[in-house]
Amino acid sequence: MTAHPPLTLYLAAPRGFCAGVDRAIKIVELAIEKYGAPVYVRHEIVHNKYVVDGLRAKGAVFVEELDDCPDDRPVIFSAHGVPKSVPEAAQARQMLFVDATCPLVSKVHIEAERHHENGLQMVMIGHAGHPETVGTMGQLPPGEVLLVETAADVALLEVRDPTRLAFITQTTLSVDDTADIVAALHARFPAIIGPHKEDICYATTNRQAAVKEVAPKVDALLVIGAPNSSNSQRLVEVARAAGCGYSQLIQRATDIDWRALEGIRAVGVTAGASAPETLVNEVIDAFVARYDVTHELVETAVERVEFKVPRVLRVPA
The missing domain is CATH 3.40.1010.20 (4-hydroxy-3-methylbut-2-enyl diphosphate reductase, catalytic domain)
Structure with missing residues (x-):
């Protein structure tokens, strides 16, 4: 041998x-325990096939949109967060819904709303099409959140008023890459307001x-x-x-x-x-x-x- x-x-x-993923999985398991199967989940609860397949075996049904859910079964929103229009639509249909958005993502949502109320336009550092980015941008009316993915994108931004800006970030980005983008934002828009504490979780x-x-x-x-x-x-x-x-x-x-x-x-x-x-x-x-x-x-x-x-x-x- x-x-x-x-x-x-x-x-x-x-x-x-992490704590947010742990919480989101528990939410699906507890919902199945409390309400029985099936429980619907809008989007993968977290991005992991093994986890999703395990929850599916317990009675979770994963769908992409609220339209794919019946009115009479509970629906859970994924850890990545959802645009405001989603819970509003669920309420309009009198659905029972549970929000599994990670509290650290919710913190970014609240931050964006606070800046919006103060009349600031938002710049979001994130990946286009990622559910978290879609959910965060969907907290505010169209045009109020501008997306940048790279430092080069900063030069192309068309803003309403360069003195009335704030930025937020997706929570799962590279710390080093984000620092470069933040530096580019500060260089082009010296008055831009950043988060009190880093958005990256x-x-x-x-x-x-x-x-x-x-x-x-x-x-x-x-x-x-x-x-x-x-x-x-x-x-x-x-x-x-x-x-x-x-x-x-x-x-x-x-x-x-x-x-x-x-x-x-x-x-x-x-x-x-x-x-x-x-x-x-x-x-x-x-x-x-x-x-x-x-x-x-x-x-x-x-x-x-x-x-x-x-x-x-x-x-x-």
């Missing part, structure tokens, strides 16, 4: 589920910091997450920018490209904020089956954040 080659596996921490920031710490130590870094997960994609980019030559997004252990990893001695593993620890363990087991593995934990922060589920699910039916 051939001896397995040695390999050091660096596990980034924090990784995986603690979980995104912490996971990126852990990856920056791991990247220089490894030959390859694997990010467990979904292709449509913004925070997972950013982790891949952060690892590359921090000097890791091979950084890949995988959904599960079966996606690992073992050929690309031939001859490596050190691998980093992390997971996006909507990837469960089960999938991390699956990846670790796949390495243990092929290598003589030494584990190293690289922990850059300890997270103790918890968000309560809505009151309607905490009281008995």
Whole structure:
């Protein structure tokens, strides 16, 4: 029997589920428990196939629009947030709905509304078409939120009044990329008002910091997450920018490209904020089956954040 080659596996921490994702999943599970199946969910509750499939098996039905939901079953809005028009339409149909929007996304929504009430036009730093961006821009009337995706976009902005502007950001962006865009906004619009506290959420920031710490130590870094997960994609980019030559997004252990990893001695593993620890363990087991593995934990922060589920699910039916 051939001896397995040695390999050091660096596990980034924090990784995986954040408090907002944890809360959103609990909301779906508690709603099924309280109201029975089916419970409808508008958009994937979080961006992870394994999680979505697990909830589907318990009785959740995932739809893209409210029009796809019957009037007489509960509907849950995803952790990414929804435009104002969605709960308004649900109310008009007298539907029972539960909002699973992450409280940190809701904070950005409130911020945008406050600036709007003060007569400011908003600039949002985000990814076009991402559900969180769509939800945040949908808090205000059309034309009140202008989207920029890159520092180059700032030069093309056509604003109503350069002295009456504020900016907000999607919560799952790259901290470094966003800093460049913010600098471009300040350079072009010196009077622009920023958030009191960074909009990029603690979980995104912490996971990126852990990856920056791991990247220089490894030959390859694997990010467990979904292709449509913004925070997972950013982790891949952060690892590359921090000097890791091979950084890949995988959904599960079966996606690992073992050929690309031939001859490596050190691998980093992390997971996006909507990837469960089960999938991390699956990846670790796949390495243990092929290598003589030494584990190293690289922990850059300890997270103790918890968000309560809505009151309607905490009281008995």
